[in-house]
Amino acid sequence: MPAVLSDSSAGHGEASQSLAHLVEHAAQHPNTGPKWVLLIVLLPVLGFVLNAFYAAFGNKSKIPAWTTIALLAAAFIATLSMFLSYEGTPYTVQAFEWFNLHYGDKSFVANFSFYIDKLTILWMLFVTGLATLIALYASEYMSHDIGAGYCRFFAAFCLFVFSMACLVMGDNMLMLYLGWEGVGLCSYLLIGYFYKKPSAVAAAKKAFIVNRIGDLGLALGVYLTFVHFGTIQYAELFANETLHSYINAAATGDFSHIPAQAQWIALLLMVGAFGKSAQFPLYVWLPDAMEGPTPVSALIHAATMVTAGVYLIARFYPIFLVSEHALPIVAWIGTITALLAATIGMAQFDIKRIMAYSTVSQLGYMFAALGLLSTTGAAFHVLTHAFFKALLFLACGAVMHGFAGQLDLRKLSGVAWMKGWGIVGVTMLVGCMNLAGLPYITSGFYSKDMILAEAFITPGYRMIGWILVFTAILTAYYTFRVYFRVFVGPEHAEPGDEHDDHDDDHHSDHFHPHAPGWAINTVLVILACASMLSISLAYIQKAEHHGWVGSMVAESSASYHSPYAAEAHHAHVEHADMHPVAGPVGTAAPGKVFGMDAHAGMILVSGLGAIFGVLVAAYFHGPKGWQGLFIGGRTESGKCRMDAIARRAGPLPRLAENKWYVDEIYAAILVTPLRIISHVFHWIDKLLLDGLVNLFGFLPRVFAWIIRPSQSGVLQGYAVSMAGGLAVLLFVVLVIVMNSGGAA
Amino acid sequence: MNHLNHLVQAMDSVQLAQMSFPAELPQTVLAPYLFVSAAMFAIGLIGFLTRKNMIIMFLCTELMFQAAGLALIAFGRHHLQADGQTFVIFVLCVAAAEAAMALALVVLLFRHRESLSASAWKELNG
Numbered sequence: 104m105p106a107v108l109s110d111s112s113a114g115h116g117e118a119s120q121s122l123a124h125l126v127e128h129a130a131q132h133p134n135t136g137p138k139w140v141l142l143i144v145l146l147p148v149l150g151f152v153l154n155a156f157y158a159a160f161g162n163k164s165k166i167p168a169w170t171t172i173a174l175l176a177a178a179f180i181a182t183l184s185m186f187l188s189y190e191g192t193p194y195t196v197q198a199f200e201w202f203n204l205h206y207g208d209k210s211f212v213a214n215f216s217f218y219i220d221k222l223t224i225l226w227m228l229f230v231t232g233l234a235t236l237i238a239l240y241a242s243e244y245m246s247h248d249i250g251a252g253y254c255r256f257f258a259a260f261c262l263f264v265f266s267m268a269c270l271v272m273g274d275n276m277l278m279l280y281l282g283w284e285g286v287g288l289c290s291y292l293l294i295g296y297f298y299k300k301p302s303a304v305a306a307a308k309k310a311f312i313v314n315r316i317g318d319l320g321l322a323l324g325v326y327l328t329f330v331h332f333g334t335i336q337y338a339e340l341f342a343n344e345t346l347h348s349y350i351n352a353a354a355t356g357d358f359s360h361i362p363a364q365a366q367w368i369a370l371l372l373m374v375g376a377f378g379k380s381a382q383f384p385l386y387v388w389l390p391d392a393m394e395g396p397t398p399v400s401a402l403i404h405a406a407t408m409v410t411a412g413v414y415l416i417a418r419f420y421p422i423f424l425v426s427e428h429a430l431p432i433v434a435w436i437g438t439i440t441a442l443l444a445a446t447i448g449m450a451q452f453d454i455k456r457i458m459a460y461s462t463v464s465q466l467g468y469m470f471a472a473l474g475l476l477s478t479t480g481a482a483f484h485v486l487t488h489a490f491f492k493a494l495l496f497l498a499c500g501a502v503m504h505g506f507a508g509q510l511d512l513r514k515l516s517g518v519a520w521m522k523g524w525g526i527v528g529v530t531m532l533v534g535c536m537n538l539a540g541l542p543y544i545t546s547g548f549y550s551k552d553m554i555l556a557e558a559f560i561t562p563g564y565r566m567i568g569w570i571l572v573f574t575a576i577l578t579a580y581y582t583f584r585v586y587f588r589v590f591v592g593p594e595h596a597e598p599g600d601e602h603d604d605h606d607d608d609h610h611s612d613h614f615h616p617h618a619p620g621w622a623i624n625t626v627l628v629i630l631a632c633a634s635m636l637s638i639s640l641a642y643i644q645k646a647e648h649h650g651w652v653g654s655m656v657a658e659s660s661a662s663y664h665s666p667y668a669a670e671a672h673h674a675h676v677e678h679a680d681m682h683p684v685a686g687p688v689g690t691a692a693p694g695k696v697f698g699m700d701a702h703a704g705m706i707l708v709s710g711l712g713a714i715f716g717v718l719v720a721a722y723f724h725g726p727k728g729w730q731g732l733f734i735g736g737r738t739e740s741g742k743c744r745m746d747a748i749a750r751r752a753g754p755l756p757r758l759a760e761n762k763w764y765v766d767e768i769y770a771a772i773l774v775t776p777l778r779i780i781s782h783v784f785h786w787i788d789k790l791l792l793d794g795l796v797n798l799f800g801f802l803p804r805v806f807a808w809i810i811r812p813s814q815s816g817v818l819q820g821y822a823v824s825m826a827g828g829l830a831v832l833l834f835v836v837l838v839i840v841m842n843s844g845g846a847a
Numbered sequence: 848m849n850h851l852n853h854l855v856q857a858m859d860s861v862q863l864a865q866m867s868f869p870a871e872l873p874q875t876v877l878a879p880y881l882f883v884s885a886a887m888f889a890i891g892l893i894g895f896l897t898r899k900n901m902i903i904m905f906l907c908t909e910l911m912f913q914a915a916g917l918a919l920i921a922f923g924r925h926h927l928q929a930d931g932q933t934f935v936i937f938v939l940c941v942a943a944a945e946a947a948m949a950l951a952l953v954v955l956l957f958r959h960r961e962s963l964s965a966s967a968w969k970e971l972n973g
Contacts, residue, residue, distance in 0.1 A: 816971030818904075819896050826892060 136194035136219055142181045143227065144198070144217065144268045150174040150261030158254035165249065167257040168242030175238055175264060179231040186224045191658065193220035195274050195338065202277070209333065218274035218337050222659035225482060225652065226271045226414055229489050233406050234264045236626045240497055241398035243622035244504055256296060256396070263289035267407050271414060276325045276335040279415070283321060283379065286408045287314045293403065294395035306391035313388040317378015321415075324371035328422070331364050341421060341660055349425035358427035369426035372419055373433055380412025381463050382470055383440040387766055390459045397500025400455065405462050405496050406489035413469045413485055417478050417661035434474020438567045438574075441467030443763070445577040450759035453510045454499045454585050461538060462492055464578065471571060472554040475561050478661040479653040480553035486652060487546040487637050491537035494630040498531040501627070502589065505617040508599030512585060516726075516740035517594035523618025528590050530627040535586045537634050539579035539717060542710030546637035551575060553649065556705040575709055579716025584724045587735065588743070592726030595740040723748075880921035887914035899964045901953045905946070912942040 150171050157167045197216035204211045217223075238260060245256050266289060270282025288311075295307030329335050332343050340346065349361045358366070376382070381389040392404050403409075416423060416433065423429050441464045448460035465488050472481035502518060503510050519528025537547035555575070558568030598614040619627075643651040656662055699707070718734065723745040725731025727738060737743045749756040758764070813824065891910035898904055916935040923931020953963070960967040 814971050816969035818965040818968065822896050826896065 134192055134194040136196045137188075138196060139181065140185055140196045140217065140219060141198055143178050143185070143231065144265060144272065146174040146178045146181070147261045147265035147268065151258050151265065154254050154258035154261060158251055158258065161251070162254055163250050165242055165246065165253070167254045168238065168245075171257045171261055172235060172238045172242065174261070175231060175235040178264070178268075179228075179235050182224070182227045182231045185219065186228060189219070189221070189224060193218060193338075193659075195219070197274075211329070211335075213275045213277035213335060215278065216274040217272040217278075219272065220659045221655040221657075222414075222417060222482075222661050223272050225486070225655040226410070227268065229486055230264070230267050230271065230407050233402060233489060233493055234260075236629055237398050237402045237493065237497070239622050240401075240500075240626040241396070243620050244398055244500060245396060252296070256293070259289050259292040259296075260398075260402075263293070263403065263408075267411070270411055274337060276328060276337075279418075280321065280325060283318065283375070283411065286403070286411060287311060287318070287379075290314070290392070290399075290403050290408055293399040294392050296396055296399065297394070300394070303394040306388075306394040310388040310392050313385050314378050317375045317385055320371045320374025320378065322375075324368050324375060327364065327368045327371060331362075331368065337418070337660070346421060346425070350421060353425045353427075358425075361425050361427075365422075366426040366429070369419070369423045369429035370432070372415060372422070373429055376412030376415045376433075376470075377436065378412075379415075380409045380466050380470070381440075382412070382436050382467060383443060384765075386440060386444065386463045387769060389463055390456050390762070393453075393455045393459050397455070397496060397503060400459070401493045401496035401500065404459065405492040409462065409466055410469075410485050410489065413466070413473065413481055416470075416473045417482065417656070418659075420473075420478060420661045423473075430474045430476065432474070434471050434564065434567055437467040437470030437472075437474060438570050439467070440464070441471065441574045442570055442577075445574045445581065446759050447762050449577060449581045449584070450756055452512055454512055454589060455496070455503070455510055457581060457585055458492070458495050458499055461495075461578065461582065464574065465492065465538075468551065468554055468571065468574075471567060472557060475554070475557040475564055475567070477554065477557040479649050479656050480550065480557055482656050482661070483553055483640070483650060483652040484550040486640070487537065487550040487634065490630055490634045490637060491534045491547055494530060494534040494627060494634060495538065497623070497627055497630065498527050498534060501527050501619045501623050503599070504623075505619060506596050506599055507614070507617075509597060510599065512588040513741045514597040515589045515595065516592045517590070518596070519590040520594055521596075521616060521618070524616075526624045526627060527619060530631040531586065531590055533631040533634055535582045538582045540575060540709060540713045541579075541717070542706060542713065544638075546634055546641070548710070548713070549638060549641040549650075552702070552705055552709055555709055556702045559701045559705065572708055572712055576712040576716045579713045580720045583717045583720035587720055587725040587731060588737075588740070591730040592737055593739065877921060877925045880924075881918060884914045884918035884921065887911075887917065899966055901956065901963045901965055902950075904965065905949050905953065908949075909942060909946065912938060 153170050153174075154167045157170075195216050195218050197214050199215050201215045202211055202213040238257070241256065241260070245253055248256070263286060266282045266285025268282070269278050270286060273279045273282060291307045291311040294310055295304050297303045325335060328340070332340055332345060334340055334343070345365075349365060352358070352360050378385045389404055389409070393400055395404075423433075444460045444464035444467065448457045448464065451457045451460065465484070469481045469484050469488070472478075472484060499510070502515065505524070506515065509515060518524050519531070533545075537545040539545075540548040540551045542548050555568060555571055558564050558571060596614075596616055640651040644654045648654040648657050718732065721732040722734045722736075724743050725735025725737060727736055731737065761767075813820070888911050891907045891914060894907035894910070895904050898907065916938050919931045919935050919938070921931075923929065923934075956968070957963055
C-alpha cells in the first residue's frame with residue numbers, strides 16, 4: 104500500500120518546509136569547518152597503527168587497551184566539542200583530495216572529506232562514547248588473551264571506529280561506501296577473533312558474505328545516483344533541482360512523473376541497509392555473530408554497525424521519499440523482522456543469542472519507524488537502544504566471563520545474589536526494563552512509544568501498529584524470561600566449556616565464579632545511568648521537535664514532517680482534504696486508538712502490554728516468593744512451568760527454537776545448489792581444462808616414447824636405419840623413373 | 848701393322864673404344880654381372896647388420912664397396928665406355944684410405960674396452 108501523502112495544504116506545506124530546510128542548508132555547502140574535526144577520524148587510525156606496533160613488538164601488557172581508551176576518549180571529547188560549537192549550518196571539512204575528475208561538462212568529485220550536520224553529530228556522539236566505554240570493558244574482558252591477541256583485538260577495534268566515522272561523517276557516497284566496507288571487514292576480523300574455533304570462522308564468513316549481498320545493492324544504488332543526478336556528494340545532491348521537483352511531485356502523491364530510475368535508487372539502497380542492519384531476509388548472520396567476543400557483540404552488533412542501515416536511510420531520506428514503494432517496503436520488512444526475531448528469541452536458551460535476536464527485532468522497529476515517516480522516532484530508538492542493548496550484552500558478557508563461558512539459562516540461576524555480582528544484577532535489571540519498555544520509568548518506553556504512535560497516526564499502517572504492539576509484549580516476555588531465570592532465584596551455576604582452559608593452575612574439581620572487576624562494573628553502571636538519563640532527552644524541546652533527538656534530526660537531510668502528526672494531537676480528526684487510504688483496518692479514523700488520541704492511547708496499550716509480558720514471564724519462569732513477583736513457581740535452575748506447556752504446545756516451540764529453519768532453507772535453496780555447481784565446475788576444470796593442458800604435455804612424451812628406441816646405442820641399429828632410409832630412397836627413385844619413363 | 852695405320856688416322860674416342868673392344872656383348876650378359884653385384888652387396892649389408900665383431904663388420908663394408916665397383920665395371924662394359932673403370936679406380940682408392948682409418952679406429956676402440964664386440968660400446972639405454 105503506497106504511503107499516499109495527503110494533498111491537503113498542510114501536507115504540502117510540511118513537505119515544502121522540509122524541502123526549504125534542505126535547500127537552505129545545502130546552498131551553504133561551500134561552508135568549510137574547522138580542521139580539528141578531522142581528529143575524530145585520525146585518532147582511531149593512530150590507535151590502529153599503535154596497536155599494530157604493539158603487536159609487532161610482542162607487547163604483553165594492557166598498554167594496547169589503555170592507548171585505545173585514551174584515543175577514543177579524546178575522539179569523544181572532540182565530538183562533544185563539535186556538538187557544542189555547531190552553529191546550525193552544515194559544513195564540510197576536507198582531509199585530502201581523492202577523486203576530482205572532470206570530463207567535458209560532467210564531473211565526478213568524491214574527496215576524502217566529511218560533512219557535519221546535526222544527524223552526523225547525533226550519531227558520532229553515541230558511536231565514540233560507546234566505543235570508549237566498551238574499550239574500557241574489553242580491557243578487562245579480553246585480559247585472558249594478553250599478548251598478540253590483545254593487540255589484534257584493539258587494532259581491529261580502532262579500525263572499526265575509523266570506518267564507522269568515515270561512514271557516518273563522510274561527505275559523499277563513496278566515503279559512505281568506504282566506511283560500509285570497512286565496518287564489514289572489521290566485523291569479520293572481530294567475529295573471527297577466535298580464529299582457531301571452526302564455528303567462529305564459519306560465523307565470520309557468513310556475516311561477510313551476507314553483508315556482501317547487501318553491499319551489492321548499495322553499490323548499485325551509488326552508481327544509479329551518479330547516473331541519474333550526476334553527483335554523489337551530499338551537499339550537491341540535496342541542492343539538486345531535479346530532486347526538488349521530484350519531492351514536490353511526491354508531496355502531492357503523484358509518483359507517475361518520477362522516472363523509474365530515480366525510484367530504483369531508494370530500492371537499491373534499501374537492500375544495502377537490510378544487509379548491514381540484519382533485516383529479513385538478510386538477518387541470518389547476526390545471531391551467528393555472537394561467536395565473537397562480547398565487547399564486539401555489544402559495540403558492533405548492537406549499537407554501531409547495525410545502525411548504519413538506519414543512518415543510510417535517514418541520511419538519504421529525500422531520495423526515499425521520491426520512491427513510491429521504498430518506504431512502505433521498509434516499514435513492512437521492519438515489522439516482519441521484528442515479529443519473526445521476537446518469536447525466535449522466545450525459544451532460545453543461550454542468553455547472548457536471545458539478545459542477538461532482540462537486536463534484530465529492535466532494528467525492525469527502527470526500520471518500521473523510518474517507513475512510517477518518523478525519522479525522529481527511529482533516531483531516538485537508535486540512541487536508547489544503543490545504550491540499553493550495549494548494557495545488556497555487556498552484562499551477559501560479564502556472566503559469560505565469570506562462569507567460564509556458560510550462557511545457557513537452564514544452567515544458571517540467582518546470579519544477582521552471588522558475592523560480587525550485585526552491580527551486574529542491578530544494571531541488568533535496568534537494561535531489561537528499558538528493553539521491555541516499562542512505562543514512564545525507562546527511556547526505551549519513550550522511544551518505542553514514539554514509533555508505535557506513528558503507526559496509528561499514518562493512515563494505512565494500523566496493522567503494522569498492532570503487530571508492533573504484539574511484538575512489544577513478546578519482547579517484554581523474553582527479556583524478563585532471561586532475567587527471572589538467570590539473575591534471581593536459588594543460586595546455582597554450572598561452569599561452561601572454557602572451564603578447562605583456566606583451571607589447571609588452581610582448583611581442579613571445585614568451580615568458583617569469577618566476579619567482574621572494576622572496569623566491567625564501572626562501564627555497566629555508566630551505561631545504566633545513561634539509559635535512565637536518556638529519559639530527559641524526550642522532554643528537552645518536546646513541544647516543537649518531539650524531544651532533543653528530534654531537534655537534532657530536524658535540521659538534517661533526515662527531517663520530514665509527517666502531515667499526520669499535527670492531526671493526532673487534536674481531539675477532532677476531521678479534515679476536509681484528508682483522504683484515508685483504504686487498508687486492512689483503514690476505515691477506522693486515522694490517528695485514534697480505542698477512541699483516544701494516538702499518543703495517549705499508545706501509552707496505555709504499550710505500557711499495559713509490557714507489564715503483561717513481564718507478569719507472564721514471572722509466572723512461567725520466575726522463582727517462588729517475592730523474587731518472582733509472588734506468582735512464580737521455579738525452584739531449581741533447569742525446570743520451570745514453561746517446560747510442560749512447551750511439550751504440549753505442538754510443533755510451534757520446536758520450530759521457533761530451530762529459528763523456523765530459515766538457515767536450513769537458505770542452505771537448501773542457495774548454498775547446496777551453489778556447492779553442487781561448484782563441484783561440477785571443479786570437475787569440468789579438472790577433466791577438461793587440466794586434461795587439455797596435460798594432453799599438450801603428454802603428446803611430446805608419446806612422441807619420444809616412439810622415437811627413443813632408435814637411440815639404442817647398438818651400432819647395427821643405426822646401420823639398419825641407414826639401410827632402411829636407403830631402401831626408401833631407392834623405391835622413390837624407382838617410382839619416379841618408372842612414371843617419367845612411362846609418361847615419356 | 849694395320850693397328851698403327853689405324854692410329855695415324857684421326858678417330859674419335861668412341862671409335863677408338865669400339866676398336867679396342869671385341870664385338871659388343873649381347874644384352875643378356877649384363878644381367879649376371881648385376882646379379883652377382885647385388886648378391887655381393889646384399890651379403891655385405893646383411894653381414895654388417897648382424898655381425899658383432901668390428902673387423903668382420905669392416906670386412907662386410909669392404910665387400911659392399913667391391914660390389915659397387917663390380918656394378919660400375921659391368922655398366923661401363925655395357926655402354927662401351929671407360930668411365931666405369933675410371934670411377935672404380937677412385938672407389939678403390941677411397942676404400943683403401945677408409946680401410947686404413949677404420950682399422951686405426953678399431954684398434955683405438957679395442958684399447959679402451961679390451962673387446963672387438965660392437966655391443967661393448969652400448970651405453971645408451973633407448
